[in-house]
Amino acid sequence: MSEELRTVWWEADAVCLIDQLLLPHEQVVVRCTTPELVAHAIKSMQVRGAPAIGCTAAYGMALIALQSQAETVPALLADLEAGKVMLDSQRPTAVNLAWATDRLLTKARQLSAEVATPQALAAALLDEGHAVLNEDLAMCHAIGDHGAPLIPAGGRVLTHCNAGGLATAGYGTALAPMRTAFAQGRNIHVWVDETRPFLQGARLTAWELHQAGISLTLITDNMAGYMMKSGKVDCVIVGADRIVANGDTANKIGTYSLAILARAHNIPFYIAAPTSTIDLTMEHGDLIPIEERSEEEVTHLGGRMIAPVGVRAAHPAFDVTPAELITGIITERGVVTAPFAEGLRRVKEGA
Numbered sequence: 001m002s003e004e005l006r007t008v009w010w011e012a013d014a015v016c017l018i019d020q021l022l023l024p025h026e027q028v029v030v031r032c033t034t035p036e037l038v039a040h041a042i043k044s045m046q047v048r049g050a051p052a053i054g055c056t057a058a059y060g061m062a063l064i065a066l067q068s069q070a071e072t073v074p075a076l077l078a079d080l081e082a083g084k085v086m087l088d089s090q091r092p093t094a095v096n097l098a099w100a101t102d103r104l105l106t107k108a109r110q111l112s113a114e115v116a117t118p119q120a121l122a123a124a125l126l127d128e129g130h131a132v133l134n135e136d137l138a139m140c141h142a143i144g145d146h147g148a149p150l151i152p153a154g155g156r157v158l159t160h161c162n163a164g165g166l167a168t169a170g171y172g173t174a175l176a177p178m179r180t181a182f183a184q185g186r187n188i189h190v191w192v193d194e195t196r197p198f199l200q201g202a203r204l205t206a207w208e209l210h211q212a213g214i215s216l217t218l219i220t221d222n223m224a225g226y227m228m229k230s231g232k233v234d235c236v237i238v239g240a241d242r243i244v245a246n247g248d249t250a251n252k253i254g255t256y257s258l259a260i261l262a263r264a265h266n267i268p269f270y271i272a273a274p275t276s277t278i279d280l281t282m283e284h285g286d287l288i289p290i291e292e293r294s295e296e297e298v299t300h301l302g303g304r305m306i307a308p309v310g311v312r313a314a315h316p317a318f319d320v321t322p323a324e325l326i327t328g329i330i331t332e333r334g335v336v337t338a339p340f341a342e343g344l345r346r347v348k349e350g351a
């Protein structure tokens, strides 16, 4: 199997990441040498996917500390508070962004009484950024271990968007069960939704699975129901951007439709996500902020206008799947099934 993918990493005083806007035909590394470049990478989706955004933002906070001109620790804390506001504002739906900036700011406050200089605090925050990344990698593999046995004997999994290594530090969430089952020698086939309008499936998931040697078929989003009705899908596994206390889950636009189709065809529908994607502060899915992205991402394809000039387009980038349509939520601490509230609290609190 190809060398394990790395999506975001720290190197030579910069947050480095694969420019996902250029995949699959170009593999270009972006070096974010300033917090503003980190913010741009998140907003523009050079890096995307909830856990990958979280890892990037964690290093973004460390970069803010390392480049701060603060002469005292309290002044550095003020810079970090402002930096959190700036980074959190780049994208609203994936909870991992605010989770990561909050973790780094909380760490800074905890250490502020112990460290003597802003430089010492900055060094400690870089270590925390490394911890976030390494924990994410471990969580992805654990999700693979818990998720692989859930793939039915037929091994035919439909997935949506990209919740693979490119959406995490590496290895992936929704793709982790397929990667792990494949590594265990199982016969796996993945139906990959292209995922209009940003084409994360066609450009990123297809690239990842092809690189890993895992069998796949690319389909347009409107083929999913046909494949299910034709008996070609054994289960659905998708990622998540925010899972709230009752199990309602925000994920890429089109996920809700898949959940309805899966229920209609009695096909198991799984969410795969690390516990960092669980947000117990929100009671239900109606509270999840849904990002509206530019109309041009719908009216244009590959930089070329596909709609008539002057035509408006809607572009909600996510939708919410109600908990009652979800068979199970695969986390690094095990699989949570209905009733979700107690199980999500258990895995989130690490019990």
Ligand SMILES: CSC[C@H]1O[C@H](OP(=O)(O)O)[C@H](O)[C@@H]1O
Pocket (backbone or CB within 6 Å): 048, 049, 050, 051, 160, 161, 162, 163, 164, 167, 168, 173, 174, 200, 238, 239, 240, 241, 251, 252, 253, 317
């Ligand atoms: C493992 S999180 C992946 C998640 O993020 C994607 O959204 P985007 O590409 O806009 O960042 C999509 O919802 C994926 O399921």
